[in-house]
Each structure stands twice: as C-alpha cells, then as structure tokens.
Amino acid sequence: MPKVTSKSMVKKSSGKKKKKTVSCKYCDKEFRFPCLLVTHLRTHTGEKPFKCDVCEKSFHSRPILKAHKECHKEKKEFKCSICEKSFHYHFAVKRHEKIHTGVRPKYKCEMCDKYFTQNGNMYRHMLLHNREKLYECKLCEKEFMQHKELRAHYSEHNAKPFQCSKCDKAFFRETTLKNHQLTHTNEKPYQCAICDKYFRTKSHMKRHKFIHFRKKPYECKMCSKGFTQFKDLKRHYTVHNSMKPYKCDQCDKAYLQEAALTVHKRTHTGDKPYKCNVCMKSFGYISNMKRHEKTHLTKTSNKNRTYSRMPKVTTKPMLKKSSGKTKRRETCCKYCDKKFRFPCHLVVHLRTHTGEKPFKCEVCEKGFHSQTLLTSHEKIHEGNTQFKCLQCEKTFQTIAYLKIHEKIHTEEKPYKCHMCDKYFKKKTYLNRHVMYIHYKDKPYECKLCGKGFTQYHNLKVHHFVHNNVKPFKCDKCDKAYFRQAHLTTHQRVHTGEKPYKCNICEKSFTANIGLKNHQRTHTGERPYQCKICDKSFSTKETLRVHQLVHTNEKPFKCNICEKSFTARATLRGHQRIHTGEKPFQCKTCKKNFRDQCNMKRHEKLHLSKS
The missing domain is CATH 3.30.160.60 (Classic Zinc Finger)
Structure with a gap:
C-alpha cells in the first residue's frame, strides 16, 4: 500500500x-x-x-x-x-x-474469558473470534487470520516468496531471509560480553550465554539432566522411550532428529551443499567447510619438525595453550601446531603421530585411531556394502569411497602439485609427495640406522628389516613379506588375478606399478636418468641396476660357486644352472627353459615357420 x-x-x-x-x-x-x-x-x-x-x-x-x-x-x-x-x-x-x-493479567477477552498481559496480544486473539483475515498470499491473494496459516498455505504452492539473490535459497519469512543473508556476508552483529564471540542472531547469542552461567533451565523429570533449550529436552525424551522416529529409506538406520537423517542421506547421494567461497570446494558438512576455510586464512609452516615414538597419549602432558587475543581455551598439538577446541579431539589427533590404535575389530583384530573409524570398518564384516563399482563389481559402504575407487579405472587425478605439475588421485598422496619430494621433510627417523620417513607407518615397517621379521606370510607357498599390500599382490600369482589392464594393448598385470612400467613401452617415456652417463630408463629398478655398472659393485652372490651379479634376477637365473630347474615352457612344443628370454627367442622360431 x-x-x-x-x-x-x-x-x-x-x-x-x-x-x-x-x-x-x-x-x-x-x-x-x-x-x-x-x-x-x-x-x-x-x-x-x-x-x-x-x-x-x-x-x-x-x-x-x-x-x-x-x-x-x-x-x-x-x-x-x-x-x-x-x-x-x-x-x-x-x-x-x-x-x-x-x-x-490486566487484559481479558470478553468472548472466551482468556487473559493477556498485553493489549496487542488480546487484539490479535480477538481476530480469531471476528474471523478477520490480515495475512494475504502474494501468489493467489487468499487471506488468512494468522501468519502460520499463510505459511502452511505457501507449501501448497510449493513456493517460498522470499528468495536469496546469491544462492537461490527461499524462505517463508523476510526475517529468516535476512538472517540467512548474513551467512554470505559473514556478518555477526551480536557480541558476547564475556568471551567476545560474535553471533548472527540474538537468539544464538542468548543460547551461548548459558555456557558461561552453566544455566540449563529445562530439566528432564526422569533423569534430571538439564538442557539450555526446550527442543533439546523434547528430543532427549525420545532416548527414554527408545524412539528414533526418523528412518533412512536406503539402509534402515534411524535417528532422533530429522536434521541428523538429512545429513546421513548425503552419504548415499554424495550431495555436498556447502561450498568454500575462496576455492569453490564443496563439503557435505558445514563444520568441515568452516575448518577448511581456516586453511585459507592461516597457513602454518610444517618445516623443521621431528617426531619420535610416544607412550600412550593423555591430554595433560600434551596440551599447550594457544596464543591469541580470543579468550576461548584451545588445545594445541605439540607436533604439528594444529589447534583443537576440545581436548578429546586432540587425543584422537595425537594418535596419528604416535601410531597408537586402541580400538580393535573383534573379527579381524585390525586397529584404529578412533571409535568412528572402527564402527565404519565393522560394516564390512556385517555386509553393509551398498555401492558397487560397475567395472569390477567391488562394493563399498559409502558413495564417497566408491568415487575414490573409480578413479583407479578412469585414471582421473584431480589433485595437482603446484611445484612440479604432477597429478595425484588423492589429496593425501599429494600432501605426502610435497612433504617428501619438495620439502624433504622426513619427521620419523629410525634410531638404529638414521633413515627418515614421511609416515610413522613406514617407520614401523622399516623396523621389521632390522629385526628380520616378515609378519605377512602366504598360506600357499610359505613366502613372507614386510607389508600386507605386497602379500596381496603376491597372492595374485596363485589365483591368476590380473586386475590392472593396459588400455592400449589390453595386457593385464597383478600390480599397478607393473601396468605403469608397461605403459611407458607405448609412450617411450624414460623418467629415470643416470647422473653419471645421462642414460635414461623406464623403471627405477633398471636405473638402480645400471648404476652398479659405474661402481663395479656386484652385491648378489651365488652361495654355491660364489659368483657375483649386479641384479637379483640375474642371480636367480644363474642358480637354475646348479639346480637344473627350467620353469618356463613353450606353449607350442612344451619345451622347457631356464629363463624367459630364451623361451621367447625359441617361440619366435615357431612363428617364423608358420
């Protein structure tokens, strides 16, 4: 008007x-x-x-x-x-x-004898008796007596009249829209007088103040537990009733809150609604986005750090107060200076440095840093794997794990190193590459030989070398390995499985490194160069063997005739002279040979005759 x-x-x-x-x-x-x-x-x-x-x-x-x-x-x-x-x-x-x-109260309704503290409230109430309609729908011009009726009516149109100009999100009320727009501007006009923390709305600030006064006005009559909000108390009552009304239609998991169910569904859909304003990276949780945005504001140096094996982690010896103007108490990791709001989060984080894994799976006895990782792992044994890879039919618990796996088949590498333009499939691989190759940062050092490692897990495996322990044994040929991954690759020799296929000649390999080395025969790439004679090689192993030519070193010695060789494979071929073993057989005439190169030379004779 x-x-x-x-x-x-x-x-x-x-x-x-x-x-x-x-x-x-x-x-x-x-x-x-x-x-x-x-x-x-x-x-x-x-x-x-x-x-x-x-x-x-x-x-x-x-x-x-x-x-x-x-x-x-x-x-x-x-x-x-x-x-x-x-x-x-x-x-x-x-x-x-x-x-x-x-x-x-002073004000009384003459029609129903209801009392009101304010005249305005009584007037609003009397409109119900008079059936006067003050609220009008902007879409169909229908009128309503109360705003909540108008709001319910808008849902029939499936429309929310107040729309955000930045993210296209819509709301029923203009005040709700204004509060939402503060999330884009990062404006927080309400400040707590005790700890100087800022809030977007006054209600959030009032709720926060209960933390300082330890005030919980809403108390459960069954267990005397206190809550700062009535809705929290209402939600808490469902714990006593053992009710979880909000159920997932895909995995039958149930939750006390509708918001918790909405967040859970993102694990199935892969939806990431929260986007970083700086690098436009998307996140499934707003807490993860906020944590990520802090990396743009402050970047701490990771250089000149040393790590050692620690005893069992406790909060008291590992805490150090963070410096700053804010009065909020934060705990800081003494290894990487990462800050945490709660000591319990620091305890879990410290286990990544110390290697402690107190949570063990009862089925396979695998250890984990936290209870959440263990719970996620246990679903594998329960058979709760709903997401299947269309190429190799491998199943996963979440769509996020499936997407990571699919990059193996597509060879997608979205993470780029800004120093050498090398690409990686995972962000963890990129971080490890930057730390190990460019910064030469190897914080985990062996106390026996002084060798450094980028990860504690690698140091732990290295200790097996000094102790001459190979804990991962093959149940078919009694061969043992230092790592589980090496054993898994070896077992494919017995099963005949070759999951890694060349997309040019369709040749298959038991390990990914074998496929990478083979693909260089098509591309002609030779990334490993000898520093003495500038000769290039397609694999790191052939370069290492070649370098022994310059040093005249022959570390592999026959225990029968004491003849020495530069490569282990050459020694194995030589030892077959003493044993008489001929493991390589021609497919055409069934003739046996000591080494593979002689067998291939022989097979060419059959091809030339035909």
Missing part, C-alpha cells in the same frame, strides 16, 4: 460528545489526535518506517524503536526481586512478577 496519511484513512466519529475524534476505517477504533491514528493504521498496512541501525529491524512507531534499542545493550538494569531474572525495561519486570504473585 502507499504511505499512510491521516486525511486518506480518517472518518469522523458520530456521537453526542463535543470532542472531535478520528476513527480507523479498518477497526473503528477512535483517537483524540490524528498523529495517533497514523501510527495505528500502520498495524493494518504493515508499513514500518522506523528502522534499527544495529540489526535493521523495522517498527511502526518511534517509541517502539527506542524501546527496541535497549535490547542491544548488554546490561539489564531491571531485576526481579523474587528470582533475580534481569530485564531491559521496567514494564517487563512488572509483567514478569505477576507470574510469582498469581495476579491475573
């Missing part, structure tokens, strides 16, 4: 009184002065010309704005004499004290 004026909306009241009054054309309420009528008419038209310069909230009149500004002041001057609750206004204390005295 246009701006309200007293002339346009006034109709003279009839009566015997000589005093001149003006009345409202909507509700026939009479006023002595036109200026009071103008203010009153704004309650009907919705016009709010007086705006708060702190929170931009609008009001019908200047006195209401003035009273509202008091709420931005931290100090509440007026205190209840009975329960010591504080208020910004004197009238608010008087209204509150009636709760203790039992005195009935």
Whole structure:
C-alpha cells in the first residue's frame, strides 16, 4: 500500500460528545489526535518506517524503536526481586512478577474469558473470534487470520516468496531471509560480553550465554539432566522411550532428529551443499567447510619438525595453550601446531603421530585411531556394502569411497602439485609427495640406522628389516613379506588375478606399478636418468641396476660357486644352472627353459615357420 496519511484513512466519529475524534476505517477504533491514528493504521498496512541501525529491524512507531534499542545493550538494569531474572525495561519486570504473585493479567477477552498481559496480544486473539483475515498470499491473494496459516498455505504452492539473490535459497519469512543473508556476508552483529564471540542472531547469542552461567533451565523429570533449550529436552525424551522416529529409506538406520537423517542421506547421494567461497570446494558438512576455510586464512609452516615414538597419549602432558587475543581455551598439538577446541579431539589427533590404535575389530583384530573409524570398518564384516563399482563389481559402504575407487579405472587425478605439475588421485598422496619430494621433510627417523620417513607407518615397517621379521606370510607357498599390500599382490600369482589392464594393448598385470612400467613401452617415456652417463630408463629398478655398472659393485652372490651379479634376477637365473630347474615352457612344443628370454627367442622360431 502507499504511505499512510491521516486525511486518506480518517472518518469522523458520530456521537453526542463535543470532542472531535478520528476513527480507523479498518477497526473503528477512535483517537483524540490524528498523529495517533497514523501510527495505528500502520498495524493494518504493515508499513514500518522506523528502522534499527544495529540489526535493521523495522517498527511502526518511534517509541517502539527506542524501546527496541535497549535490547542491544548488554546490561539489564531491571531485576526481579523474587528470582533475580534481569530485564531491559521496567514494564517487563512488572509483567514478569505477576507470574510469582498469581495476579491475573490486566487484559481479558470478553468472548472466551482468556487473559493477556498485553493489549496487542488480546487484539490479535480477538481476530480469531471476528474471523478477520490480515495475512494475504502474494501468489493467489487468499487471506488468512494468522501468519502460520499463510505459511502452511505457501507449501501448497510449493513456493517460498522470499528468495536469496546469491544462492537461490527461499524462505517463508523476510526475517529468516535476512538472517540467512548474513551467512554470505559473514556478518555477526551480536557480541558476547564475556568471551567476545560474535553471533548472527540474538537468539544464538542468548543460547551461548548459558555456557558461561552453566544455566540449563529445562530439566528432564526422569533423569534430571538439564538442557539450555526446550527442543533439546523434547528430543532427549525420545532416548527414554527408545524412539528414533526418523528412518533412512536406503539402509534402515534411524535417528532422533530429522536434521541428523538429512545429513546421513548425503552419504548415499554424495550431495555436498556447502561450498568454500575462496576455492569453490564443496563439503557435505558445514563444520568441515568452516575448518577448511581456516586453511585459507592461516597457513602454518610444517618445516623443521621431528617426531619420535610416544607412550600412550593423555591430554595433560600434551596440551599447550594457544596464543591469541580470543579468550576461548584451545588445545594445541605439540607436533604439528594444529589447534583443537576440545581436548578429546586432540587425543584422537595425537594418535596419528604416535601410531597408537586402541580400538580393535573383534573379527579381524585390525586397529584404529578412533571409535568412528572402527564402527565404519565393522560394516564390512556385517555386509553393509551398498555401492558397487560397475567395472569390477567391488562394493563399498559409502558413495564417497566408491568415487575414490573409480578413479583407479578412469585414471582421473584431480589433485595437482603446484611445484612440479604432477597429478595425484588423492589429496593425501599429494600432501605426502610435497612433504617428501619438495620439502624433504622426513619427521620419523629410525634410531638404529638414521633413515627418515614421511609416515610413522613406514617407520614401523622399516623396523621389521632390522629385526628380520616378515609378519605377512602366504598360506600357499610359505613366502613372507614386510607389508600386507605386497602379500596381496603376491597372492595374485596363485589365483591368476590380473586386475590392472593396459588400455592400449589390453595386457593385464597383478600390480599397478607393473601396468605403469608397461605403459611407458607405448609412450617411450624414460623418467629415470643416470647422473653419471645421462642414460635414461623406464623403471627405477633398471636405473638402480645400471648404476652398479659405474661402481663395479656386484652385491648378489651365488652361495654355491660364489659368483657375483649386479641384479637379483640375474642371480636367480644363474642358480637354475646348479639346480637344473627350467620353469618356463613353450606353449607350442612344451619345451622347457631356464629363463624367459630364451623361451621367447625359441617361440619366435615357431612363428617364423608358420
């Protein structure tokens, strides 16, 4: 509607009184002065010309704005004499004290005898009796008595009239839209007077203050547990009833909250609604996005760090107070200076440095750093693997794990090193590459030989070399290995499995490194160069064997005739002379040979004859 004026909306009241009054054309309420009528008419038209310069909230009149500004002041001057609750206004204390005295409120509805503390609340209530409809739908012009009815009506249109211009998110209320827009601007106008923390809404700040006062006004009648919000208490009652009303339709998992179910469903859909404003990276959880955004603000140096094997982790010896202007207490890792809000999170993090894995699987006895990782692992034994790879039919618990696996088949490498332009499939591989190759950072050092490693796991495996222990044994040929991955690759020799296939000649290999070395025969790439004679090689092993030519070193010696060789494979071929073993057989004439190169030379004779 246009701006309200007293002339346009006034109709003279009839009566015997000589005093001149003006009345409202909507509700026939009479006023002595036109200026009071103008203010009153704004309650009907919705016009709010007086705006708060702190929170931009609008009001019908200047006195209401003035009273509202008091709420931005931290100090509440007026205190209840009975329960010591504080208020910004004197009238608010008087209204509150009636709760203790039992005195009935001043305003009474004449139609249903209901009482109200404020005249405005009673007037709003009487609209229900009069069936007056003040709220109009902007889409179909249908009218409603209450705002909640209008909001429910909008769902029929499947539309929310207030839309955000930045992210296309829509809302039923304009105030909700304004609060949402603060997430884009990162504006937090409400500050806690105790710890200087900032909040987007006043309700969030009030809720936060309960932390300082240890105040939990809502108490469970069954277990006496306290809560800062009524909705938390309501949710808590479902624990006693053993009810989890929100169930996932894909995996039958149930939750107490609808929000928790919504977050869980993202593990099935792979939806990542939260996007970093700096690098546009997406996240499934807002907490992960916030943690990521801090990496753009502060980048701590990882150089000149040394790590050693630690005893069992506890919080007390490992904490050091973080320096800064904020009063929030934070705990800091003494190895990598990473900060944590809670000591329990630091304890879990420290296990990544010490290698401690206190949570063990009862089925396969595999150890994990945290309970959440163990719970995720146990689903493998339960058979809860719903996501299947279309190429190799391998199954996974979540769509995130499936996407990581699929990169093996597509050879997709999205993570690029900014120093050498090398690409990697996982971010962890990239971080390890930067630390190991470019920074030469090997924080885990062997105390026996001084050799350094980028990861504690590699140091642990290296200790097996000194102890001459090979814990991973093959159950078919009694061959043993230092690593589980090496044993898995070896077992494919017995099963005949060759999962890694060349996309040019379709030749298959038991290990990924074999496929990579083979692909260089097609591309002609020779990345390993000898520093002495500049000769290049396709594999690291052939370069190492070649370098022995310059040093005249022959480390592999026959234990029968004491003849020495530069390569282990050459020694194995030589030892077959003593044993008489001929493991390589021609497929055409079934003739046996000591080494593979002689067999291939022989097979060419059959091809030339045919």
